[in-house]
Amino acid sequence: MRNEQGSLLRNKLKVFRAMHDLTQEQLADKLKVSRQTVIAIENNKNLPSLPLAFKIAGIFNVQIEEVFFQEQGGKSK
């Protein structure tokens, strides 16, 4: 998803989930959200709120910037 500055917001949720051997459902249960929300975040269809983003980083014991990052993108055609 693009933010106002036109950069792409991406995440490494799938990577961290694999590292911690968590299924989408298990992660959803820990975050107290639906599995659809986890899927939407992984596919960059949904931006998590700040509290949820911090919660995700907390579960993986990393800084929030390690999970979520900005990718400078060009204008879409």
Place this chain on the structure above:
Amino acid sequence: MSVMDIKRYRRIRAAAVLFIVGIVALAAFQGSYLLAIIGILTGMLLLSSARLKAKITLDEREQAIREKAAQATYAIFAPTIGIGAFFLILSARGEFLYLEALGMVLAYLALFLVTLYAISYHFFNRKYGGGGDEE
């Protein structure tokens, strides 16, 4: 208390809706208000108890979807009935004078919707910290 999954809850919800629709149809056919009320209340009771047992997660994504759906519904509904009211009032003449009454009802309904939106907007603007001049 056992927790049911979302699929089972959806099946129960569909069955409850069909039950309510069936009972109301039967009540309309028989001209019985009491049967309709009993059917609706029974269906609502069934839905409420199923919802209590179901493990339904209302998370931020679901919240955002509902907000956007409500916004889209309002954005379509209010202008539609407003414009519909306008044309109904305009076309009311001769034997179609009843259209003016219908148009007036829709016009007031549109006005009510817009007023309700304005009040809601003001309320939530205040709630989420807007409206102040503090620096």
